[in-house]
Amino acid sequence: MTADAVTIQSQPTMRLESRQGRQNQDYFLRADTQGVGVIKLPPEWTWQVEPIKKVLGTLLLPENWDSYGGRTPKSQAAETAIQIIASITQADPPRPRVVPLGTGGIQLEWKKGQRELEVECRPDGSVEVLKIEGDAEGELCSACLPADVVRLVAWLMAA
Amino acid sequence: MSEELPPDVDDPSIPDEEFLYRRIPLQPADNIQPTEVEGECRPSSGNFRSDGPLSVDRSSLTTPGQTRDRGRPGIFHVAQVQAKVARQCGCRLVKDPMLDNPAHILMFGNHDSGAGALNGKQAKVVARAARIVLWSGPPL
Protein backbone atom coordinates (compact mmCIF):
# COMPACT_ATOMS: atom_id res chain seq x y z
CA MET A 1 0.00 0.00 0.00
CA THR A 2 1.57 3.33 -0.95
CA ALA A 3 0.52 6.59 0.57
CA ASP A 4 -1.52 8.89 -1.64
CA ALA A 5 -0.40 11.85 0.41
CA VAL A 6 1.31 12.44 3.72
CA THR A 7 0.78 15.62 5.61
CA ILE A 8 2.21 16.55 8.94
CA GLN A 9 -0.64 18.49 10.43
CA SER A 10 0.29 21.68 12.20
CA GLN A 11 -3.23 23.02 12.49
CA PRO A 12 -5.94 20.99 14.17
CA THR A 13 -9.24 20.39 12.44
CA MET A 14 -11.59 22.72 14.24
CA ARG A 15 -14.88 24.27 13.32
CA LEU A 16 -14.96 28.03 13.68
CA GLU A 17 -18.22 29.48 14.82
CA SER A 18 -19.09 33.16 14.70
CA ARG A 19 -20.78 34.42 17.80
CA GLN A 20 -21.55 38.10 18.24
CA GLY A 21 -18.96 38.99 15.64
CA ARG A 22 -16.14 37.19 17.49
CA GLN A 23 -14.47 33.96 16.41
CA ASN A 24 -15.17 31.12 18.82
CA GLN A 25 -13.26 27.91 18.38
CA ASP A 26 -15.05 24.74 19.32
CA TYR A 27 -12.49 22.39 20.82
CA PHE A 28 -15.12 19.80 21.63
CA LEU A 29 -15.09 17.53 18.62
CA ARG A 30 -18.45 18.16 17.00
CA ALA A 31 -17.34 18.71 13.45
CA ASP A 32 -17.43 15.11 12.34
CA THR A 33 -19.20 11.82 12.86
CA GLN A 34 -17.41 10.74 16.05
CA GLY A 35 -19.47 10.29 19.21
CA VAL A 36 -16.72 9.59 21.74
CA GLY A 37 -15.99 12.87 23.50
CA VAL A 38 -12.48 14.24 23.15
CA ILE A 39 -10.77 17.60 23.35
CA LYS A 40 -8.33 18.06 20.50
CA LEU A 41 -4.96 19.42 21.56
CA PRO A 42 -3.68 22.11 19.21
CA PRO A 43 0.11 21.97 18.81
CA GLU A 44 0.54 25.35 20.52
CA TRP A 45 -1.13 24.20 23.76
CA THR A 46 1.26 23.58 26.64
CA TRP A 47 0.10 24.93 30.00
CA GLN A 48 -3.56 24.57 28.99
CA VAL A 49 -3.60 20.78 29.17
CA GLU A 50 -3.43 20.34 32.95
CA PRO A 51 -6.21 22.80 33.88
CA ILE A 52 -8.41 21.35 31.13
CA LYS A 53 -7.86 17.87 32.54
CA LYS A 54 -8.78 19.22 35.98
CA VAL A 55 -11.99 20.70 34.56
CA LEU A 56 -12.92 17.37 32.99
CA GLY A 57 -12.03 15.64 36.26
CA THR A 58 -14.70 17.64 38.09
CA LEU A 59 -17.35 16.03 35.88
CA LEU A 60 -16.48 12.71 37.48
CA LEU A 61 -17.41 13.87 40.98
CA PRO A 62 -20.43 12.02 42.38
CA GLU A 63 -23.56 13.79 43.60
CA ASN A 64 -23.13 15.02 47.20
CA TRP A 65 -19.36 15.03 46.64
CA ASP A 66 -18.93 17.72 49.29
CA SER A 67 -21.24 16.03 51.85
CA TYR A 68 -23.50 19.11 51.77
CA GLY A 69 -25.60 18.00 48.79
CA GLY A 70 -23.13 19.42 46.28
CA ARG A 71 -24.12 18.71 42.67
CA THR A 72 -21.83 17.22 40.08
CA PRO A 73 -20.60 20.05 37.86
CA LYS A 74 -22.58 20.38 34.63
CA SER A 75 -21.06 19.84 31.21
CA GLN A 76 -22.06 23.37 30.18
CA ALA A 77 -20.00 24.78 33.03
CA ALA A 78 -17.08 22.62 31.90
CA GLU A 79 -17.43 23.71 28.28
CA THR A 80 -17.39 27.36 29.32
CA ALA A 81 -14.36 26.83 31.55
CA ILE A 82 -12.49 25.06 28.75
CA GLN A 83 -13.47 27.76 26.27
CA ILE A 84 -12.02 30.38 28.62
CA ILE A 85 -8.78 28.47 29.15
CA ALA A 86 -8.45 27.90 25.42
CA SER A 87 -9.05 31.60 24.70
CA ILE A 88 -6.12 32.81 26.78
CA THR A 89 -3.35 33.53 24.34
CA GLN A 90 -0.85 35.23 26.65
CA ALA A 91 2.39 33.32 26.82
CA ASP A 92 2.94 31.54 30.11
CA PRO A 93 0.12 33.00 32.25
CA PRO A 94 -0.32 31.93 35.88
CA ARG A 95 -1.98 28.53 36.04
CA PRO A 96 -5.60 28.68 37.15
CA ARG A 97 -6.83 26.69 40.09
CA VAL A 98 -9.91 24.65 39.22
CA VAL A 99 -12.51 24.38 41.97
CA PRO A 100 -15.85 22.58 41.64
CA LEU A 101 -18.84 24.35 43.15
CA GLY A 102 -21.70 22.71 45.02
CA THR A 103 -24.07 24.60 42.71
CA GLY A 104 -22.95 22.45 39.75
CA GLY A 105 -20.63 25.14 38.45
CA ILE A 106 -16.86 25.32 38.16
CA GLN A 107 -14.63 28.15 39.39
CA LEU A 108 -11.33 29.14 37.81
CA GLU A 109 -9.04 31.13 40.09
CA TRP A 110 -5.99 33.14 39.12
CA LYS A 111 -3.62 35.01 41.44
CA LYS A 112 -0.62 37.15 40.64
CA GLY A 113 0.87 39.45 43.22
CA GLN A 114 -1.94 41.45 44.76
CA ARG A 115 -4.38 40.75 41.94
CA GLU A 116 -6.86 37.91 41.86
CA LEU A 117 -9.57 36.72 39.52
CA GLU A 118 -12.31 34.27 40.38
CA VAL A 119 -14.28 33.17 37.36
CA GLU A 120 -17.50 31.32 38.14
CA CYS A 121 -18.67 29.17 35.23
CA ARG A 122 -22.28 28.49 36.10
CA PRO A 123 -24.23 25.31 35.36
CA ASP A 124 -26.03 27.07 32.51
CA GLY A 125 -22.71 28.13 30.97
CA SER A 126 -22.93 31.80 31.98
CA VAL A 127 -19.97 33.52 33.62
CA GLU A 128 -19.55 35.81 36.63
CA VAL A 129 -16.17 37.26 37.51
CA LEU A 130 -14.85 38.63 40.79
CA LYS A 131 -11.89 40.96 40.24
CA ILE A 132 -9.84 41.71 43.35
CA GLU A 133 -6.87 43.92 44.05
CA GLY A 134 -5.16 43.80 47.42
CA ASP A 135 -7.46 43.53 50.40
CA ALA A 136 -10.39 45.17 48.68
CA GLU A 137 -13.73 43.41 48.56
CA GLY A 138 -13.55 43.17 44.81
CA GLU A 139 -15.70 44.00 41.83
CA LEU A 140 -18.34 41.59 40.54
CA CYS A 141 -19.02 41.39 36.83
CA SER A 142 -22.03 39.33 35.81
CA ALA A 143 -22.81 38.05 32.32
CA CYS A 144 -19.18 38.17 31.26
CA LEU A 145 -18.10 36.70 27.96
CA PRO A 146 -14.97 34.55 27.60
CA ALA A 147 -13.35 37.47 25.77
CA ASP A 148 -13.93 39.67 28.83
CA VAL A 149 -12.16 37.10 30.95
CA VAL A 150 -9.21 37.10 28.56
CA ARG A 151 -8.91 40.89 29.01
CA LEU A 152 -9.05 40.46 32.77
CA VAL A 153 -6.29 37.86 32.67
CA ALA A 154 -4.19 40.43 30.83
CA TRP A 155 -4.97 42.88 33.66
CA LEU A 156 -3.90 40.24 36.19
CA MET A 157 -0.65 39.55 34.38
CA ALA A 158 0.22 43.23 34.40
CA ALA A 159 0.48 43.07 38.20
CA MET B 1 -30.50 20.44 56.60
CA SER B 2 -34.08 20.64 57.90
CA GLU B 3 -36.72 20.44 55.20
CA GLU B 4 -38.11 23.90 55.87
CA LEU B 5 -35.64 26.71 56.24
CA PRO B 6 -35.78 28.83 59.36
CA PRO B 7 -36.45 32.55 58.83
CA ASP B 8 -33.53 34.54 57.44
CA VAL B 9 -33.00 36.60 60.61
CA ASP B 10 -29.64 36.85 62.32
CA ASP B 11 -29.53 35.27 65.78
CA PRO B 12 -27.51 37.49 68.16
CA SER B 13 -27.22 34.63 70.65
CA ILE B 14 -24.53 33.24 68.35
CA PRO B 15 -21.56 35.30 69.56
CA ASP B 16 -19.25 37.05 67.10
CA GLU B 17 -16.32 35.17 68.59
CA GLU B 18 -17.83 31.76 67.90
CA PHE B 19 -15.92 29.70 65.37
CA LEU B 20 -17.89 28.04 62.60
CA TYR B 21 -16.70 24.75 61.11
CA ARG B 22 -17.14 23.57 57.51
CA ARG B 23 -15.97 20.35 55.85
CA ILE B 24 -13.61 20.82 52.90
CA PRO B 25 -13.21 17.87 50.47
CA LEU B 26 -9.67 16.61 50.01
CA GLN B 27 -10.14 16.35 46.27
CA PRO B 28 -9.65 18.14 44.07
CA ALA B 29 -6.45 19.49 45.59
CA ASP B 30 -7.20 23.02 44.32
CA ASN B 31 -9.93 23.19 47.00
CA ILE B 32 -7.33 24.53 49.42
CA GLN B 33 -4.40 26.86 49.04
CA PRO B 34 -1.46 27.91 51.22
CA THR B 35 -1.53 31.21 53.09
CA GLU B 36 1.44 33.50 53.74
CA VAL B 37 2.14 31.56 56.93
CA GLU B 38 4.25 28.46 56.35
CA GLY B 39 2.32 25.25 56.93
CA GLU B 40 -1.03 27.01 57.02
CA CYS B 41 -3.80 26.54 54.46
CA ARG B 42 -7.15 28.06 53.75
CA PRO B 43 -10.07 26.86 51.62
CA SER B 44 -10.99 28.27 48.24
CA SER B 45 -14.04 30.50 48.14
CA GLY B 46 -15.68 27.82 46.04
CA ASN B 47 -16.21 25.83 49.23
CA PHE B 48 -18.63 28.50 50.42
CA ARG B 49 -20.83 28.49 47.33
CA SER B 50 -24.12 26.63 47.47
CA ASP B 51 -27.64 26.72 46.06
CA GLY B 52 -29.11 27.98 49.33
CA PRO B 53 -27.83 29.08 52.75
CA LEU B 54 -24.51 27.56 53.78
CA SER B 55 -24.36 24.78 56.38
CA VAL B 56 -21.76 25.21 59.16
CA ASP B 57 -21.33 23.90 62.71
CA ARG B 58 -20.91 25.89 65.94
CA SER B 59 -17.59 25.22 67.64
CA SER B 60 -19.21 25.61 71.08
CA LEU B 61 -21.41 22.57 70.46
CA THR B 62 -19.12 20.26 68.49
CA THR B 63 -15.52 19.49 67.65
CA PRO B 64 -13.67 19.59 64.33
CA GLY B 65 -13.41 15.79 64.45
CA GLN B 66 -17.16 15.42 64.90
CA THR B 67 -17.80 17.84 62.03
CA ARG B 68 -15.39 15.85 59.86
CA ASP B 69 -16.98 12.52 60.75
CA ARG B 70 -20.46 13.72 59.83
CA GLY B 71 -19.20 13.71 56.24
CA ARG B 72 -18.36 9.99 56.20
CA PRO B 73 -17.72 7.92 54.20
CA GLY B 74 -15.85 10.73 52.40
CA ILE B 75 -12.57 12.22 53.59
CA PHE B 76 -12.56 15.88 54.54
CA HIS B 77 -10.45 18.59 56.09
CA VAL B 78 -12.24 20.98 58.43
CA ALA B 79 -11.98 24.75 58.10
CA GLN B 80 -13.02 27.35 60.66
CA VAL B 81 -14.00 30.99 60.42
CA GLN B 82 -15.26 33.39 63.05
CA ALA B 83 -18.91 34.37 63.07
CA LYS B 84 -18.05 38.07 63.02
CA VAL B 85 -16.32 37.69 59.65
CA ALA B 86 -19.52 36.36 58.12
CA ARG B 87 -21.60 39.11 59.70
CA GLN B 88 -19.18 41.85 58.61
CA CYS B 89 -19.80 40.97 54.95
CA GLY B 90 -23.55 40.99 55.42
CA CYS B 91 -24.33 37.35 56.21
CA ARG B 92 -26.88 36.28 58.77
CA LEU B 93 -26.39 33.34 61.12
CA VAL B 94 -29.42 31.26 62.08
CA LYS B 95 -29.57 28.25 64.39
CA ASP B 96 -30.86 25.16 62.64
CA PRO B 97 -30.25 22.23 65.02
CA MET B 98 -30.77 18.74 63.64
CA LEU B 99 -31.31 15.43 65.37
CA ASP B 100 -27.84 14.17 64.56
CA ASN B 101 -26.24 17.61 64.66
CA PRO B 102 -27.36 20.06 67.35
CA ALA B 103 -24.48 22.38 66.35
CA HIS B 104 -25.90 23.05 62.88
CA ILE B 105 -26.18 26.68 61.72
CA LEU B 106 -27.26 28.20 58.43
CA MET B 107 -25.31 31.14 57.04
CA PHE B 108 -27.59 33.23 54.81
CA GLY B 109 -26.04 35.42 52.13
CA ASN B 110 -27.11 37.98 49.52
CA HIS B 111 -26.93 35.97 46.30
CA ASP B 112 -29.03 37.51 43.49
CA SER B 113 -31.12 34.35 43.27
CA GLY B 114 -32.78 35.21 46.58
CA ALA B 115 -32.33 31.62 47.75
CA GLY B 116 -30.08 32.66 50.63
CA ALA B 117 -26.73 31.58 49.20
CA LEU B 118 -23.59 33.64 49.65
CA ASN B 119 -22.65 35.75 46.64
CA GLY B 120 -19.15 35.74 45.16
CA LYS B 121 -17.87 38.63 47.29
CA GLN B 122 -19.20 37.17 50.52
CA ALA B 123 -17.77 33.74 49.77
CA LYS B 124 -14.38 35.36 49.10
CA VAL B 125 -14.38 37.35 52.36
CA VAL B 126 -15.27 34.24 54.37
CA ALA B 127 -12.70 32.09 52.54
CA ARG B 128 -9.90 34.61 53.04
CA ALA B 129 -10.45 34.58 56.78
CA ALA B 130 -11.00 30.82 57.10
CA ARG B 131 -8.22 28.43 58.07
CA ILE B 132 -7.88 24.66 57.93
CA VAL B 133 -7.91 23.45 61.54
CA LEU B 134 -8.17 19.72 60.99
CA TRP B 135 -6.02 18.30 58.24
CA SER B 136 -6.99 14.88 56.91
CA GLY B 137 -4.64 14.43 54.00
CA PRO B 138 -0.99 13.39 53.65
CA PRO B 139 1.53 15.85 55.18
CA LEU B 140 2.23 18.93 53.09
Add this chain to the structure above:
Amino acid sequence: MPVANQLHKLRDFSDPPVVETVLGVQFAPLSFAIPHFGLYWSRIQPEFPQYRVLPPLGHVREQFGAQSGSLIRKMGFEVVQEPDIRCWFLDRPGNQIIQVQRDRFIYNWQKISGSEVYPRYESVRGRFEAEWKQFGDFLDQGGFGKPEVNQCEVTYVNHLEYEKGWKSFGELNKVISCWSGKHSGTFLPEPEKVSMTVNYLLPNNQGRMYVSLEPVIRTRDAKEVLQLNLTVRGAPASSDQAAVLQWLDVGRQWVVEGFTDFTTDVMHNIWGRSK
Protein backbone atom coordinates in the same frame (compact mmCIF):
# COMPACT_ATOMS: atom_id res chain seq x y z
CA MET C 1 -16.67 -14.59 -2.11
CA PRO C 2 -19.68 -14.48 0.25
CA VAL C 3 -19.61 -11.55 2.64
CA ALA C 4 -19.65 -13.75 5.75
CA ASN C 5 -16.50 -15.59 4.65
CA GLN C 6 -14.75 -12.31 3.89
CA LEU C 7 -15.53 -11.04 7.37
CA HIS C 8 -14.01 -14.09 9.02
CA LYS C 9 -10.76 -13.85 7.10
CA LEU C 10 -9.82 -10.41 8.43
CA ARG C 11 -7.21 -9.88 11.13
CA ASP C 12 -8.59 -10.26 14.61
CA PHE C 13 -7.60 -8.79 17.95
CA SER C 14 -8.91 -9.92 21.33
CA ASP C 15 -8.40 -6.54 22.98
CA PRO C 16 -8.22 -3.89 20.26
CA PRO C 17 -7.94 -0.20 21.21
CA VAL C 18 -11.12 0.62 19.26
CA VAL C 19 -13.53 2.82 21.21
CA GLU C 20 -16.04 3.57 18.46
CA THR C 21 -17.29 2.24 15.15
CA VAL C 22 -19.20 4.48 12.78
CA LEU C 23 -21.14 3.34 9.70
CA GLY C 24 -22.82 6.01 7.63
CA VAL C 25 -24.40 6.95 4.34
CA GLN C 26 -24.77 10.27 2.61
CA PHE C 27 -27.51 10.97 0.08
CA ALA C 28 -28.88 13.79 -2.01
CA PRO C 29 -30.47 16.27 0.44
CA LEU C 30 -34.11 15.63 1.24
CA SER C 31 -36.71 18.28 2.01
CA PHE C 32 -36.55 17.12 5.60
CA ALA C 33 -37.81 19.77 8.03
CA ILE C 34 -37.50 20.02 11.79
CA PRO C 35 -40.86 18.36 12.53
CA HIS C 36 -39.74 15.32 10.55
CA PHE C 37 -36.90 14.72 12.99
CA GLY C 38 -39.50 14.44 15.73
CA LEU C 39 -41.72 12.16 13.70
CA TYR C 40 -38.80 9.84 13.00
CA TRP C 41 -37.75 9.95 16.66
CA SER C 42 -41.22 8.85 17.73
CA ARG C 43 -40.60 5.58 15.87
CA ILE C 44 -37.33 4.81 17.62
CA GLN C 45 -37.85 6.56 20.96
CA PRO C 46 -38.51 3.42 23.03
CA GLU C 47 -34.98 2.24 22.30
CA PHE C 48 -33.39 5.66 21.71
CA PRO C 49 -34.96 7.89 24.36
CA GLN C 50 -32.23 10.58 24.46
CA TYR C 51 -31.44 13.22 21.88
CA ARG C 52 -29.01 16.02 21.17
CA VAL C 53 -29.03 18.70 18.51
CA LEU C 54 -25.75 19.58 16.83
CA PRO C 55 -24.57 21.56 13.83
CA PRO C 56 -24.80 19.60 10.58
CA LEU C 57 -21.88 17.90 8.87
CA GLY C 58 -20.78 19.15 5.48
CA HIS C 59 -21.76 17.30 2.32
CA VAL C 60 -18.64 15.38 1.31
CA ARG C 61 -17.78 13.51 -1.87
CA GLU C 62 -14.53 11.90 -2.78
CA GLN C 63 -13.10 13.05 -6.09
CA PHE C 64 -10.67 11.15 -8.29
CA GLY C 65 -8.79 11.62 -11.54
CA ALA C 66 -7.85 15.22 -12.35
CA GLN C 67 -8.92 16.36 -8.91
CA SER C 68 -7.38 13.40 -7.12
CA GLY C 69 -6.62 14.08 -3.49
CA SER C 70 -8.96 17.02 -3.19
CA LEU C 71 -12.08 16.80 -1.15
CA ILE C 72 -15.01 18.92 -2.17
CA ARG C 73 -16.98 19.99 0.83
CA LYS C 74 -20.05 22.15 0.54
CA MET C 75 -20.47 24.15 3.71
CA GLY C 76 -24.15 24.73 3.23
CA PHE C 77 -24.23 28.32 2.02
CA GLU C 78 -27.46 27.68 0.15
CA VAL C 79 -30.47 29.57 1.39
CA VAL C 80 -32.73 27.26 3.33
CA GLN C 81 -36.15 27.87 4.74
CA GLU C 82 -35.30 26.26 8.06
CA PRO C 83 -32.14 25.98 10.10
CA ASP C 84 -29.99 23.02 9.11
CA ILE C 85 -29.42 20.66 12.02
CA ARG C 86 -28.12 17.25 12.89
CA CYS C 87 -29.93 15.18 15.52
CA TRP C 88 -28.38 12.52 17.68
CA PHE C 89 -30.70 9.88 19.05
CA LEU C 90 -29.05 7.83 21.79
CA ASP C 91 -30.00 4.63 23.58
CA ARG C 92 -30.29 4.71 27.35
CA PRO C 93 -26.66 3.87 28.20
CA GLY C 94 -25.43 6.08 25.33
CA ASN C 95 -23.50 3.35 23.53
CA GLN C 96 -25.60 3.55 20.36
CA ILE C 97 -26.19 6.74 18.43
CA ILE C 98 -28.29 7.30 15.33
CA GLN C 99 -27.31 10.57 13.66
CA VAL C 100 -29.74 12.11 11.17
CA GLN C 101 -29.59 15.19 9.00
CA ARG C 102 -31.12 16.11 5.65
CA ASP C 103 -28.40 14.32 3.74
CA ARG C 104 -26.94 11.80 6.19
CA PHE C 105 -27.80 8.73 8.21
CA ILE C 106 -25.12 7.44 10.58
CA TYR C 107 -24.99 4.68 13.15
CA ASN C 108 -22.38 4.79 15.92
CA TRP C 109 -21.45 2.29 18.58
CA GLN C 110 -19.17 3.82 21.20
CA LYS C 111 -17.67 2.88 24.54
CA ILE C 112 -19.06 4.97 27.36
CA SER C 113 -17.53 3.57 30.53
CA GLY C 114 -14.53 2.04 28.80
CA SER C 115 -15.17 -1.38 30.24
CA GLU C 116 -17.69 -2.52 27.62
CA VAL C 117 -16.75 -5.41 25.35
CA TYR C 118 -16.49 -4.28 21.76
CA PRO C 119 -19.50 -5.81 19.97
CA ARG C 120 -17.65 -6.73 16.72
CA TYR C 121 -18.40 -5.55 13.25
CA GLU C 122 -20.99 -8.20 12.42
CA SER C 123 -23.21 -6.99 15.23
CA VAL C 124 -22.70 -3.30 14.44
CA ARG C 125 -23.38 -3.97 10.75
CA GLY C 126 -26.56 -5.80 11.66
CA ARG C 127 -27.80 -2.88 13.72
CA PHE C 128 -26.95 -0.39 10.98
CA GLU C 129 -28.80 -2.50 8.46
CA ALA C 130 -31.93 -2.66 10.61
CA GLU C 131 -31.93 1.04 11.49
CA TRP C 132 -31.18 2.16 7.93
CA LYS C 133 -34.07 0.04 6.68
CA GLN C 134 -36.40 1.50 9.28
CA PHE C 135 -35.30 5.00 8.30
CA GLY C 136 -35.87 4.15 4.67
CA ASP C 137 -39.39 2.93 5.45
CA PHE C 138 -40.05 6.18 7.33
CA LEU C 139 -38.88 8.24 4.36
CA ASP C 140 -40.94 6.18 1.97
CA GLN C 141 -44.10 6.48 4.04
CA GLY C 142 -43.49 10.20 4.48
CA GLY C 143 -43.40 10.76 0.75
CA PHE C 144 -39.68 11.52 0.59
CA GLY C 145 -39.01 8.60 -1.72
CA LYS C 146 -35.90 6.49 -1.73
CA PRO C 147 -32.68 8.29 -0.74
CA GLU C 148 -30.08 8.53 -3.52
CA VAL C 149 -26.99 7.38 -1.70
CA ASN C 150 -23.84 9.00 -3.05
CA GLN C 151 -21.27 8.16 -0.36
CA CYS C 152 -20.72 5.56 2.33
CA GLU C 153 -18.34 5.93 5.23
CA VAL C 154 -16.74 3.63 7.78
CA THR C 155 -14.77 5.06 10.71
CA TYR C 156 -13.00 3.29 13.53
CA VAL C 157 -11.83 5.44 16.43
CA ASN C 158 -8.94 4.01 18.41
CA HIS C 159 -7.46 5.32 21.63
CA LEU C 160 -3.85 4.41 22.22
CA GLU C 161 -3.07 4.93 25.85
CA TYR C 162 0.35 6.02 27.02
CA GLU C 163 2.29 3.51 29.13
CA LYS C 164 0.75 0.62 27.18
CA GLY C 165 3.70 -0.36 25.03
CA TRP C 166 5.00 3.17 24.66
CA LYS C 167 5.63 6.19 26.88
CA SER C 168 6.32 9.25 24.78
CA PHE C 169 6.40 10.58 21.24
CA GLY C 170 10.05 9.59 21.18
CA GLU C 171 8.79 5.99 21.17
CA LEU C 172 6.17 6.46 18.46
CA ASN C 173 8.13 4.02 16.31
CA LYS C 174 6.96 1.31 18.74
CA VAL C 175 3.37 2.11 17.76
CA ILE C 176 3.33 3.27 14.13
CA SER C 177 5.07 1.02 11.65
CA CYS C 178 5.82 3.77 9.12
CA TRP C 179 7.35 6.11 11.71
CA SER C 180 11.04 5.45 12.20
CA GLY C 181 11.69 8.14 14.80
CA LYS C 182 15.14 8.58 13.28
CA HIS C 183 16.73 11.78 12.05
CA SER C 184 19.53 12.13 9.56
CA GLY C 185 21.60 14.02 12.16
CA THR C 186 21.81 14.37 15.93
CA PHE C 187 20.61 17.95 16.40
CA LEU C 188 16.91 17.42 17.01
CA PRO C 189 15.61 16.22 20.37
CA GLU C 190 12.74 13.82 20.89
CA PRO C 191 9.51 15.28 19.43
CA GLU C 192 7.20 16.98 21.90
CA LYS C 193 4.05 16.09 19.95
CA VAL C 194 3.16 14.41 16.70
CA SER C 195 0.05 14.76 14.59
CA MET C 196 -0.26 12.96 11.30
CA THR C 197 -2.69 12.57 8.42
CA VAL C 198 -2.13 9.99 5.70
CA ASN C 199 -4.47 9.28 2.77
CA TYR C 200 -4.66 6.06 0.76
CA LEU C 201 -6.53 5.43 -2.48
CA LEU C 202 -8.69 2.34 -2.76
CA PRO C 203 -8.29 0.52 -6.07
CA ASN C 204 -10.62 1.32 -8.98
CA ASN C 205 -11.68 4.60 -7.37
CA GLN C 206 -13.80 2.72 -4.84
CA GLY C 207 -12.90 5.35 -2.29
CA ARG C 208 -10.22 6.85 -0.12
CA MET C 209 -8.95 6.00 3.36
CA TYR C 210 -7.87 8.71 5.77
CA VAL C 211 -5.67 7.79 8.68
CA SER C 212 -5.26 10.48 11.32
CA LEU C 213 -3.21 10.41 14.47
CA GLU C 214 -3.33 13.16 17.08
CA PRO C 215 -3.10 13.67 20.83
CA VAL C 216 -6.44 14.34 22.55
CA ILE C 217 -7.91 14.47 26.03
CA ARG C 218 -10.68 11.92 26.46
CA THR C 219 -13.57 13.64 28.21
CA ARG C 220 -14.98 10.61 30.03
CA ASP C 221 -11.91 10.19 32.25
CA ALA C 222 -9.81 13.31 31.50
CA LYS C 223 -7.02 11.07 30.19
CA GLU C 224 -4.56 12.10 27.49
CA VAL C 225 -4.49 9.49 24.73
CA LEU C 226 -3.34 9.26 21.15
CA GLN C 227 -6.38 9.07 18.90
CA LEU C 228 -5.90 6.98 15.76
CA ASN C 229 -8.84 7.32 13.38
CA LEU C 230 -9.28 5.37 10.18
CA THR C 231 -12.04 6.61 7.87
CA VAL C 232 -12.87 5.07 4.52
CA ARG C 233 -15.24 6.98 2.27
CA GLY C 234 -16.51 6.33 -1.23
CA ALA C 235 -19.49 5.76 -3.48
CA PRO C 236 -21.43 2.48 -3.49
CA ALA C 237 -22.42 0.85 -6.76
CA SER C 238 -26.05 1.93 -6.20
CA SER C 239 -28.44 3.13 -3.52
CA ASP C 240 -29.74 -0.39 -2.91
CA GLN C 241 -29.38 -1.80 0.59
CA ALA C 242 -27.20 -4.66 -0.70
CA ALA C 243 -24.81 -2.30 -2.52
CA VAL C 244 -24.51 -0.06 0.53
CA LEU C 245 -23.73 -3.00 2.80
CA GLN C 246 -21.24 -4.40 0.32
CA TRP C 247 -19.41 -1.08 0.21
CA LEU C 248 -19.40 -0.86 4.00
CA ASP C 249 -17.86 -4.33 4.15
CA VAL C 250 -15.10 -3.21 1.79
CA GLY C 251 -14.59 -0.09 3.85
CA ARG C 252 -14.37 -2.10 7.01
CA GLN C 253 -11.85 -4.47 5.43
CA TRP C 254 -9.67 -1.49 4.58
CA VAL C 255 -9.98 -0.11 8.09
CA VAL C 256 -9.00 -3.39 9.75
CA GLU C 257 -6.22 -4.29 7.33
CA GLY C 258 -5.05 -0.70 7.24
CA PHE C 259 -4.98 -0.48 11.03
CA THR C 260 -2.95 -3.68 11.18
CA ASP C 261 -0.46 -2.52 8.54
CA PHE C 262 -0.16 0.95 10.09
CA THR C 263 0.67 -0.32 13.59
CA THR C 264 3.53 -2.45 14.80
CA ASP C 265 3.82 -6.12 15.73
CA VAL C 266 4.72 -5.04 19.25
CA MET C 267 1.37 -3.31 19.64
CA HIS C 268 -0.42 -6.20 17.91
CA ASN C 269 0.82 -8.53 20.65
CA ILE C 270 -0.45 -6.13 23.31
CA TRP C 271 -3.84 -6.01 21.57
CA GLY C 272 -4.03 -9.80 21.36
CA ARG C 273 -3.76 -10.38 17.65
CA SER C 274 -5.01 -13.87 16.90
CA LYS C 275 -4.75 -13.99 13.11
